[in-house]
Amino acid sequence: MARKPTLSPSKISTYLACPVKYRWTYADMRGRYYLRARSYYSFGTTLHRVLERFHDSGDAGVTTTHEALAALEESWIDAGYGSAQEMQEALGEGRAIVESYVDRVTLEPTTARTLFVERTLRMDMGDWELLGRIDRLDEREDGTLEIVDYKTGPEAVCTEDVLGDLALGCYQLLVRDRYPGKPVVATLVALRSGERATASLSEEETQELLGDLRFLGDQILHREYAEITPIFKGLCRHCDFLPLCRQHPDFTQPEDPLADDEEGVIG
Ligand code: SF4
Structure with a gap:
């Protein structure tokens, strides 16, 4: 039996940022020649x-x-x-x-034990599978499972960052699916400062996220990428695929290189 397609938080985030970028990164092999190391x-x-x-x-x-x-x-x-x-x-x-x-x-004295580090979890979403690679999963003394995610960029983190982070939302779904009935929280650790922030999705938020992911997954996996017209926006200035998008007859780049057009991409 053929394996189901998979979507990860980074694939979904790429799609949300720009569907054309998703095309060049994951759906059209020509994009790989333009990717630069960062x-x-x-x-x-x-x-x-x-x-x-x-x-x-x-x-x-x-x-x-x-x-x-x-x-x-x-x-x-x-x-x-x-x-x-x-x-x-x-x-x-x-x-x-x-x-x-x-x-x-x-x-720091800690009573939590680490269950695993850098492990990919999968969850069946019907026509596709949700995949997520978790930096670390700890089990606290009271049985709560704590997803630990390291951030190398920011100095400060807060609970809103945890709740607004798509990847951490997906990881909570994955851990809840793998360990049913266990309380699950997610923690962001800002490595530069050591600051930590912890939060947990409510049942209502979990159901909402699941619904959004099902909707998005269907859209991402069934979109006709070759038909999307790339539209210039702020993201394009630092995008590896700009030379590819410039080849599209309807792609126009403003003359002022600092102009910031945050419009989305039309399909
Ligand atoms: S150059 Fe712009 S439109 Fe093209 S893939 Fe990158 S972000 Fe998307």
């Missing part, structure tokens, strides 16, 4: 790898600050940096983040 992806992926090893009980090699810093050097991804100096600055920043994170976690 330093912030490299930086985020490196830090995630170090924390994965630090929290993985099966990995005894990264338990101290010194070992975590060695893991950072080992896991370092250098793609996407504009110069050697830029990369050295990022490496210095990465060292500071890892050092303060490990010091903080080592000093």
Whole structure:
């Protein structure tokens, strides 16, 4: 039997940001030739790898600050940096983040136990499957499951960030589906500052999100992407696919490179 198509929070977010970008990223192979490495992806992926090893009980090699810093050097991804100096600055920043994170976690008494790190969960949505890769899942002493998501960009996080984050909403659905009956919360950790914010979707919000995902999933998987006219908007200025969209006869880019047209894309 053929496997069902899958959608992840990043696929859905890409579609919501621009359906044409979704086309070039996931539905039309020509897009892959235009993708460029980005330093912030490299930086985020490196830090995630170090924390994965630090929290993985099966990995005894990264338990101290010194070992975590060695893991950072080992896991370092250098793609996407504009110069050697830029990369050295990022490496210095990465060292500071890892050092303060490990010091903080080592000093904080915790009674929660980590159930897994960096694991992909799936959930049947009818015609398709929802997929999500969770940074870490902890079980608190009272049985509550806590999804932990690391953010490398922001210094500050708040409960609204948790509630408004599509990925964290999807992860809550996935964990509830995998562990029925267990209370589930989601926590964002701003790695630069150590700030944390925790929130949980209510039953009503969960049902609303499920309904939205079913609607969106159907639209994403059945859209005729070749028929969509790309429309210039702020996002285009930093988009790898701009050269492709420029080939469309109806795509017009304003002459003023700083003009910010936030209009959507029409189908
Ligand atoms: S250049 Fe603009 S319209 Fe084209 S894929 Fe990127 S964001 Fe979408």
